[in-house]
Amino acid sequence: MRITTTDKEHITTFIHACIRNGMTHVVCSPGSRNASIIIAIDEHPALETIVVHDERSAAFYALGMAQELKTPVGLVCTSGSAMLNYYPAVAEAFYQCIPIVVMSADRPSEWVNHGDGQTIVQEGVYTNHIRYEASISKELDEAEIRFEVNRAFEAGLKLWKGPIHFNLPLEEPLYGKREIDWNKEEVIENRSEVSTLENSVKAELREIWENSPRKMILIGQHDKDLALQNGLFELCNDNSIAVLVESTSNLKHQRWVHCIDRTLGGISDDEIEKFQPDLLITFGGAIISKRIKLFLRKAPIKSHWKIGHDFPEMNTYRKLTHSIELGPAEFVHELLSMDLAQNASNFGSTWKQRDFLNQEKLPAFFETIPYSDMSVFETVLDYIPENAYLHMANSSVVRYCQLYDPIPSLRYFANRGTSGIDGSTSTACGVALSSPTVCNVLITGDVSFFYDSNAFWNNQLPSNLRVFLINNGGGGIFRIIPGPRESDQLERYFEAQHDRKAEFICKAHDVNYMSASSLSEIENQMADFFEESDRPKLMEIFTPRELNGEVLAQYFEFLK
Template identity: 40%
Template sequence: MRYSSIPSAQSVILHCKAKGVKDIVISPGSRNAPLTIGFTEDPYFKCYSIVDERCAAFFALGIAQNTGKGVAVVCTSGSALLNYYPAIAEAFYSDIPLLVISADRPTYRIDIGDGQTIRQANVFKNHIGYQANLKQDVLHATATVQKYGKALLLAKESPETQQNNINNYNGVELQKAIDYALEERSPVHINVPFEEPLYNTQDYASVFPSIKEEEDPTLETCSRLDDFAAIWNNASKKMILVGVNKPSVVEQQFLDELAEDESVIVFTETTSNIHHPSFFNSIDSILAPIEKLDNKDELFTTLQPDVLLTFGGLIVSKKIKQFLRTYKPKHHWHIDGKKAYDTFFSLSHHFKVDTNTFFNAFLDKTKYKESGYYEYWSKVKLGYEQKREAYLETIPFSDMLAFSKILPNIPSGYQVHLSNSSTVRYAQLFPLKSALKVYCNRGTSGIDGSTSTAVGSSIYAKKPTVLITGDLSFLYDSNALWNNYIKPNFRVIVLNNSGGGIFRILPGQEETDNYKTYFETTHNLDISNLCKMYSIDYKLAEDEEMLEKHLENFYEESDRPKLLEVKTPRIINNKILLSYFDFIS
């Protein structure tokens, strides 16, 4: 096995290996050659080559999202590093352990006019868990360091002594950074300056870092549970709202127990991966019709909870946020082992434990409360479900009708990735099979990186993956297809309404050239050409009959990935969606 001859490069590789960081996503470059050599020469690591750094970071995020383990991305110096930022921000807000390892130029070459040189240290300071700026080696390229980097050398110490101190410093920083990423579920940045030569290797390791074993994290106990249980037991209106969750995280026995209490209603989102026949899985179908009624204040007051209990990540529905910010609960408790957002400006307590630990301790102390809370809103739910089916019989081919056909057709067990904007919001309107595993980048809710994330996540998925995305999101991230890791069972469904259809739903929409150019960004791009370039099987549906026909064999085994483009009328989609809420009200 070959090692880079640069000590700091060896340290990075050895620390990643010791901490079990196995998946390494590398983008090409010269300055990061010492890292690339070290990772690719060691059979312990599984390395991936992704040219586009923005795609590489989302690809790595997808792997980490699926496995829950730390994944590293490695790039060269300069602007290459900045392309990681969107995925870093997503990892920061979605609690994903992403290790960003960047090669850098020596400090004495920064801001003197050298190419591919920027101020890399602390560049992600607002969206990073820990920043490790490693020190440059002095026993590598010593003559160059003595000539240009005299400030790095101490006159009273030999280069050997100084290198030993550098090794120790870098080791401590690497341990802190990697431990933070894995324990706090956070992105970290490790910046490593290298002087040339960059490609020299040796057959042995010259660095022997002292790496401490990771301590088992201890969960904070749920203190004062009796007091909270008393509040819960006295409340006749209790709402549970669930945001983003990994599949199969919350034990079903707790969900079943909550469903039996007639004073509890549970609102779930498509991204929550929480299922029960008694739960409310289309929040907007409850709230949007009320907004249109003369007695809306009376109904919203009836819905207003005494206690709001939340867990999971960020919430998609704007309407539930608006409702709970206006009709605030008396108590808002959030369950999460790391953080609690005051999303509704009423947070009163943070239970800093995982969800199962909380419910295991809490539900034993609770009692069922007689209440008409669930019964009343259950009738409302049944009403809109019946009206939704009736409405679908009346509408022409459109985004909404397409989603009503696509979602029930996904085979059980599939991993489903949703892009943001219109896609995830349409998915919120329909129930999904409980056997599906749903993912979506809701940390920052951006359209960038959805395809790359889905491809990365599919690497370790035991079942096939389908990405459902809009045309702009898909085209924005088309470089996600530029790699050799897309499985033959990978599926993509692109809802193409020739632009940013969601802007037609938002206030301020008007049919002008300015609006179409700068907001909706209409286009006539041919997605089939992309599929041809990347050897992806392509099918097109432009009406309901064609869609149903293509869906019949879309998920059958194949020797290459498949993409189904669904073209819907640009002009009518927003009218059909908005009319839906009128219809069910």
């Protein structure tokens, strides 16, 4: 096939190597120093591109696209400070183990730190939050470039996935083109070897398992995984196992505890001991609940098995005894194959019964509460369409969502790698662009939304996106967590009160806007809100700033 590309041969070789390693989509931000890379990408028939001006937003778009596509998504920017704006998303991708491919154009090395425009020290910028980084210069021959690219993608795509970075020094002129023959090559499959437990390890685990009458499996952020879910179903026929999950675990079963804080809220100090595990097994990424972290850090746990290939030394609960580098589904399969003896303990039932009792109590509470964040969440969550993707912005939104039972058909998203507020809308947009037949719903707070409002500043906003913006006039989280709410600096410095509205941001970007200040106003607009349209829609819901924290405190008091 005859194709047009840049006249810089090393860039053409580089892009072809990225394609061969599975990169099919690239998010581009405008610039000049990256012109040669843009030309090679845009002219290539194997690549699809979108353009997002704001580099911080662009990187979160790529993050969302990679989450949905399950393939490495490229990012390309000009030289200088542009690549620094990628850093929040790079860090998020690092801790969520998502492969994004940063391609930063650079000045030739002889001009770094010599007063040239848009020039900083770019090599090594992401060192602490990257799986691999390399410099691709014209001095490298074709074989050396392919070697570096292959090695980088192998690091980013194998068992411990994550972002990779290529820095590309480029000399002027930058806009030249040429035609070449391109023969499509088969994509390199970064297949990971299937691991199993050694017999000596199995014997050790068996002894611990069979001598632990109280076992807890705690699952953090995770993709839907049918093999893992089915394996856990079978494993949990043993009533000595309590399984605790969050909505972001994307694993559901009627015998498991899905609302951890709701359950913990009903456990008194006098009965804590019977809820404490001897053996803790953890899967997946970050846990949202701060309460369960504190609970487990104080518990006299004898063994903690961390399962997974990433961050093997991560010791969240300060009880780590075994880091087992197997995938969660593979580990559960190994346990099932060991034909472990069941324990007579009712530890699993103890946890589930308490969860069920608290769940049964709550309808009476919700009948009495005033209009507030909590009543809004209860209403909004009831209207999410079946099989939708639900994106939860950070801070108070993702915490509120954990107080309600997850909807089985939904897939839940949240940027819990670093838990920052800086890219929730852009990430949701990236996922929505990559899942055009699915309704993507984002629930966000006002601070998160305004911080990332440039997510709407591009020409490919997904029409399948629906945004609920809960506007309580500031950082409502600081009226919930202890410490800042008793501080004299609460309103100005922590909550950072404001009276901003999203209406004119929506108008500027042609996003259909609605607003509501009561439950009836919300409900009366729901049919129109979820009706198909050629533009995204946003409903701004105003709630009483000072009342929200009081209602949430009453919720936990009610559970006692």
